[in-house]
Amino acid sequence: MNPATVLLLGVIAVLILAGSRLAFGKRAVPAWIAPFFATGAVFLAIGALIGPQGANLFTNQILQSLDPLIVIGIGWIGFLYGTHFEWRLLRRYPITIHAATLFVSLFTFTVIAGTSWLLISGVLAPGLPWREQVAAAAILGVCGAGTAPAGVFQLSSAWRISTRNLNVLRLFAALDDLPPVLLLGLMNALLRPAAHGSPLLWIVYTIGLGAGLGMICHWLFPKGDDARHNFLILLGIVSLGAGAAAMLRLSPIFVSALAGMIFANLSPRKETAYGMLASREHTLYAIFLLMAGVLFRFEWSAVATLLPAFIGVRALGKLMGGYVSWRLFLARSHISPLIGAGLLFQGGMALAMAVSYDHSHGDSMVHQVTTTILVAVVINDLMAPFIAGGVLGARRQK
Amino acid sequence: MTRVIGLLGALAVVLAVRLAPAGDSTAGASAVMALGFVLIVSFLVGDAVALAGLPAITGYLLAGMVFGPYVFGWVDPVFSVLSRESVSALRLLDAVALGLIALTAGGELRISAVKRHWHSISGVLGGQVILVFAGMVGGVLIARDTFPALNAYSKETALAAALLFATVALANSPAVVLAIIQECRSRGPVTDVVLAVTVVKDVVVIALFIVVLSVAALLTGANGGFQGGVLLGLGWEVGGSLGAGLLLGWLVAMYLKHVAHEAPLLVLAVAFVAVTLLPAWHLSGILACIVAGFYIENFSEHGDDLIRAIERHALPVYVVFFTMAGAGLDLEALATTWPLALYLAGLRLGLTAAGTALGAAWAGSPVNVVKHGWSGFVAQAGVTLGFAVLIQQRLPGIGEEIMTVILAMVAINQLLGPVLFRLGLRLAREIGAEEISPGLAGEETQNR
Numbered sequence: 001m002n003p004a005t006v007l008l009l010g011v012i013a014v015l016i017l018a019g020s021r022l023a024f025g026k027r028a029v030p031a032w033i034a035p036f037f038a039t040g041a042v043f044l045a046i047g048a049l050i051g052p053q054g055a056n057l058f059t060n061q062i063l064q065s066l067d068p069l070i071v072i073g074i075g076w077i078g079f080l081y082g083t084h085f086e087w088r089l090l091r092r093y094p095i096t097i098h099a100a101t102l103f104v105s106l107f108t109f110t111v112i113a114g115t116s117w118l119l120i121s122g123v124l125a126p127g128l129p130w131r132e133q134v135a136a137a138a139i140l141g142v143c144g145a146g147t148a149p150a151g152v153f154q155l156s157s158a159w160r161i162s163t164r165n166l167n168v169l170r171l172f173a174a175l176d177d178l179p180p181v182l183l184l185g186l187m188n189a190l191l192r193p194a195a196h197g198s199p200l201l202w203i204v205y206t207i208g209l210g211a212g213l214g215m216i217c218h219w220l221f222p223k224g225d226d227a228r229h230n231f232l233i234l235l236g237i238v239s240l241g242a243g244a245a246a247m248l249r250l251s252p253i254f255v256s257a258l259a260g261m262i263f264a265n266l267s268p269r270k271e272t273a274y275g276m277l278a279s280r281e282h283t284l285y286a287i288f289l290l291m292a293g294v295l296f297r298f299e300w301s302a303v304a305t306l307l308p309a310f311i312g313v314r315a316l317g318k319l320m321g322g323y324v325s326w327r328l329f330l331a332r333s334h335i336s337p338l339i340g341a342g343l344l345f346q347g348g349m350a351l352a353m354a355v356s357y358d359h360s361h362g363d364s365m366v367h368q369v370t371t372t373i374l375v376a377v378v379i380n381d382l383m384a385p386f387i388a389g390g391v392l393g394a395r396r397q398k
Numbered sequence: 399m400t401r402v403i404g405l406l407g408a409l410a411v412v413l414a415v416r417l418a419p420a421g422d423s424t425a426g427a428s429a430v431m432a433l434g435f436v437l438i439v440s441f442l443v444g445d446a447v448a449l450a451g452l453p454a455i456t457g458y459l460l461a462g463m464v465f466g467p468y469v470f471g472w473v474d475p476v477f478s479v480l481s482r483e484s485v486s487a488l489r490l491l492d493a494v495a496l497g498l499i500a501l502t503a504g505g506e507l508r509i510s511a512v513k514r515h516w517h518s519i520s521g522v523l524g525g526q527v528i529l530v531f532a533g534m535v536g537g538v539l540i541a542r543d544t545f546p547a548l549n550a551y552s553k554e555t556a557l558a559a560a561l562l563f564a565t566v567a568l569a570n571s572p573a574v575v576l577a578i579i580q581e582c583r584s585r586g587p588v589t590d591v592v593l594a595v596t597v598v599k600d601v602v603v604i605a606l607f608i609v610v611l612s613v614a615a616l617l618t619g620a621n622g623g624f625q626g627g628v629l630l631g632l633g634w635e636v637g638g639s640l641g642a643g644l645l646l647g648w649l650v651a652m653y654l655k656h657v658a659h660e661a662p663l664l665v666l667a668v669a670f671v672a673v674t675l676l677p678a679w680h681l682s683g684i685l686a687c688i689v690a691g692f693y694i695e696n697f698s699e700h701g702d703d704l705i706r707a708i709e710r711h712a713l714p715v716y717v718v719f720f721t722m723a724g725a726g727l728d729l730e731a732l733a734t735t736w737p738l739a740l741y742l743a744g745l746r747l748g749l750t751a752a753g754t755a756l757g758a759a760w761a762g763s764p765v766n767v768v769k770h771g772w773s774g775f776v777a778q779a780g781v782t783l784g785f786a787v788l789i790q791q792r793l794p795g796i797g798e799e800i801m802t803v804i805l806a807m808v809a810i811n812q813l814l815g816p817v818l819f820r821l822g823l824r825l826a827r828e829i830g831a832e833e834i835s836p837g838l839a840g841e842e843t844q845n846r
Contacts (some may be wrong), residue, residue: 067426068433068488075430113484205418219404220438228713232441235714240408240434244415246427283662 040289040348041378047293048374066291070359071252072235073288075242077352078253079234080277081181082214082260083270084174089149096333097171100325104340105145105176105328108314111185113141114304116314124305125365131191136365138187139357140306143350143373144314146177151345151384159389161342164335169342177349184353185210185254188360205248210255214262221269222264230276246360253349253356285348292355302368303375310372311379315387318343342389343383346377403443404446407436412479432484433491439465440721453816455720457576459668463726469729480725482608488722495719497669498708499573500684502644504691505705506576511590518587518763519594522771525757526595526750527568527602533749534564545738547799558614558793566778566785566804567746569603570596571815572688574777577716580709586828587764592774592819597688600781601636604682607785608632611792618793625717631680639682643689646672650690652700661707684781723779727812728805735790739806744745746811750775766826773822777815778808 048054090098117137125133152173156166189202196202217237222229238256245255264270322340330339354373358366412435444457463469465479512519538560542548548556575596579589609632650668654661668690673683695701731741754772763771786804790797823829 066424068430071426071430072433120448209411212411216404216407216411216438219400219407220442227710229441231711232437232713232717236434236437236441238434239430240411240438243427243429243431243434247415247431248418 022051024311040285041351041381043286044293044296044351044374045378047290048296048298048391049293051294059259066294067359069287069291070295070355071242071246072239073284073291074252074352074356074359075238075245075256076277076281076284077288077348078181078242078256079238079260080274080281081177081253081349082262083264083274083277085178085261086264086270087212088265093171096329097168098175100329101172102179103325103328104172104321104343105179106317107324108123108140108317109145109180111317111320112144112310112313115309116140119306119309124368128365131193132361132365135187135191135357135361136369138183138191139353140310140372140377141367142180142184142187143353144346144376145180145183146219146346146349147173147343148345148347148350148381149173150347151381152342155342155345155385155388159385161389161392162336164333165339165342165392168333168335168339172339172343173345176343179256180353181251181254184356185251185258187334188249188251188254202248202250206245206250206255207258209241209244209248209250210258211262213237213244213255213259215266217259217263217273218266221263221267221273223269225272227276231280234273234276238321249360251356253352288355290349290357292351295355296358296370296374297367298374299367299371301335302371306368306372307375307379310376314376314380315344336392338391342388344380344387345398346380350377400447402574402794403616405439405442408435428481429484432479432481433488433718435465435479436721437463441713441715444717451820453578453633453820454581455574455716456813456816458717459724459727459812459816461472462721463729465726466725466727468727478566480721485722485725488718491715491718492722493673493778494666494670495715496573496684497673497687497714498665499576499713499719500673500687501669501691502580502705502708503572503576503714504688504693505695505701505708506579506593507597507688507692507695509696512594515587515590515594517761518591518758518767519598521757521759521763522525522591522595522754522767523599523602523757525755525760526599526775527606529753529756530568530746530749531564531606533753534549534742534745535560536649537745537749538563541741547735547738547803551796554617555796558617559796561610561617562614562789562800563742563803564609565603566782566807567742567749567787568599568606569778569782570599570775571777571779571781571812572596572600573716573719573779574812574816575819576772578774578816578823579722580712582823583830584823584828585830586826587831588766588771588774588823588826589762589828591758591767591771596774600688602723603684603781604685605632605636605699607788608635611788614789615792618796635680635682636685638679639676639685640689642672642676642681643686644693646686647690647693647697651694651700652703654700654703655693655698661703661750662711665704665707666711723812726783727809728802729809731802731805732809735803735806738803739810743807743810746807747814748775762774766828770822770826773818776811776818778811782808 087273099189114137120128120136121130121133125136130134149170150167152166155161155169163171185206189206190199191203192199217233220233220237222233237259241256241259242252245252263273267273318340319338320340322343323337326335326337326339350373354370356373358370412431415431440458440461443461444454447457447460448454462480466485467480467482470479530609535557538548539556542551542556548559551559575592576583579593646668650664653664669687671685672690676683676686691704694704751772754775755768758768758771786801786808788805790801793800820829
């Protein structure tokens with residue numbers, strides 16, 4: 001490792017520190033750019049600027065040594081996400097909310113994945129093997145289906161939106177990444193080379209690995225209050241799960257999320273674990289996004305083709321999905337039929353899924369797809385507050 | 399019982415993944431899985447050996463040995479969770495661990511304690527350097543006829559080997575000392591003196607080694623014998639490292655004073671940058687980290703902030719560091735050279751005990767330092783292994799053999815050292831709250 005690159009790592013650390021003050025601190029940031037910081041997209045941008053397609057300050061050796069950090073970061077995000085799904089809390093919400101969330105998410109996924117598949121198989125990469133075409137379309141679908149809770153939080157602090165609409169938006173944003181995570185897990189199990197054996201077997205592996213790790217975490221999570229021991233076991237479980245999933249070419253996000261879910265529903269010490277995971281989230285998330293930004297290979301041709309389609313179809317899917325789900329499940333609840341306009345924010349989970357795809361696939365569409373998702377996240381985060389505020393009839397906070 | 403099931407479950411996951419037909423994956427994935435396994439299993443083994451009154455790091459070392467290339471890997475490479483590739487992929491963490499341990503060692507060194515025990519520190523240091531060095535040289539030369547490996551050397555070569563063994567015998571492991579002190583929450587004269595002598599001796603031994611290596615090269619006729627530039631280089635390495643450490647310490651202190659945000663990340667970054675960047679300029683990153691930690695602790699108001707930030711994240715670092723050290727212990731070398739290695743380790747142990755006791759008694763140290771202080775100077779690790787590699791590189795012909803013996807000696811001392819130091823602290827009645835420090839507990843209890 002030469003001195004310049006190591007020095008550069010020091011510079012990156014300083015950038016992380018400065019960025020995290022703006023991204024996660026309480027200092028006021030102009031409203032129009034706040035989502036860019038709130039979702040952590042700023043770290044991706046910094047990473048991209050210093051990466052191989054920017055200043056190109058990293059050697060291949062450094063890039064390879066960053067690989068474990070990416071895998072751990074994906075696992076950490078997945079596990080933390082999974083711990084939110086505690087049955088005891090979920091069943092407090094009306095079934096109509098769950099149904100509406102599921103519908104909007106799956107509808108958006110279907111619309112984006114379908115359109116993307118038509119574009120990829122018909123125009124962009126007709127010669128690509130069908131598995132890769134489907135994988136590329138599906139990853140665009142899963143990354144577009146969810147909503148960033150941080151974005152909705154920003155919306156509520158910058159715009160005056162009716163409490164009913166806001167509460168529903170918060171619930172949607174908290175829950176609607178679950179179908180994409182499940183679909184991602186399925187996708188990694190099903191879209192494998194035939195030589196790997198039956199896809200059903202890989203589904204069993206995926207579920208068995210996630211559930212098994214959740215139970216191991218439950219058994220091993222220390223009963224004492226020593227924060228160092230708790231951190232050690234959580235880091236161990238997250239690393240073991242994400243590493244094992246990545247080695248098997250399964251989805252580290254799904255496996256970790258499932259482990260988190262199982263743990264949250266079994267362990268009496270889930271609050272302690274959640275606190276531990278959340279307290280380290282900012283630092284790990286910042287490192288993860290920065291490294292992801294460095295490792296991304298931007299394919300700017302995607303900006304002219306896939307990107308406009310992705311942003312447009314996603315907005316349409318959210319709006320139409322929101323309207324139909326309102327008609328089906330929420331018509332009597334006095335919320336806006338255009339509630340889907342408040343679900344355009346994208347963020348951490350979409351980025352983590354894109355990074356995970358980028359990390360595990362090597363086909364020619366990968367860079368176009370990941371570029372599309374990355375740029376779309378930034379654009380959606382910047383546009384979403386204004387669209388949501390305008391459509392939902394809100395006024396700016398003074 | 400649940401822990402045993404958890405342990406078996408973790409092992410089952412790793413073995414199932416190794417046997418599954420999933421095709422190629424990235425090196426990072428394999429390393430991350432190994433890391434997860436290391437963290438879980440070493441922690442549990444460490445906990446189990448602690449029940450038997452042994453230090454947790456002995457458990458980490460044992461776990462590394464068992465799951466490394468020599469035990470499970472000997473049965474079948476599939477079972478070697480810590481394969482050489484995995485260990486290599488985790489070097490990034492190893493570098494961070496070294497820097498972090500050095501920062502903490504410096505941070506634990508308080509001027510008030512150094513002043514209070516100054517006579518003891520200088521007495522013990524002087525006693526060890528004189529007695530261990532002279533005794534080892536004599537002991538190796540006397541035993542020349544007994545061990546075939548030494549008997550084959552000419553007089554000059556045997557003297558070179560004796561000088562090198564003597565210098566290497568002086569080296570200790572700050573990492574072990576620090577880990578045991580933190581694990582035992584020990585406080586007292588033995589703790590203070592052992593820590594201070596270990597840190598100061600690191601500088602002395604590095605300087606001595608550079609000179610001795612040049613003399614050995616001259617004696618054996620290897621290229622690059624003694625040159626005047628060696629002393630200049632030594633001056634640069636020590637002086638430059640001190641300067642770099644002061645600069646790093648000042649920068650961190652300024653950051654802690656004016657920003658104080660994401661301190662753990664900053665500490666990790668500083669440790670990593672120092673240990674990997676400074677050697678390129680022929681400076682010692684470890685020495686710079688020790689000085690930086692010392693500066694922050696003693697010349698800024700934020701020493702406690704630094705130590706707290708490190709302690710919160712230090713356990714995974716220690717677990718990984720010592721498990722990797724266990725996996726890296728050269729059991730093959732021990733199997734082939736054990737008689738000579740055992741003789742040298744025994745000689746070193748006796749001379750260290752005598753040197754420490756005589757030096758401490760001469761300086762009028764507290765009786766516990768005289769009786770039990772030696773126990774902290776048995777363990778050897780990183781610096782010694784670094785010396786072994788340099789000897790192999792600089793002295794073609796005999797370097798390989800000397801390195802093998804040193805590796806075997808390190809294996810013995812590394813296993814024995816933590817156990818003896820913990821025992822010494824216990825006999826000196828310096829072990830405090832052994833289990834959990836209340837000050838560290840409850841840090842994570844944030845509510846949703």
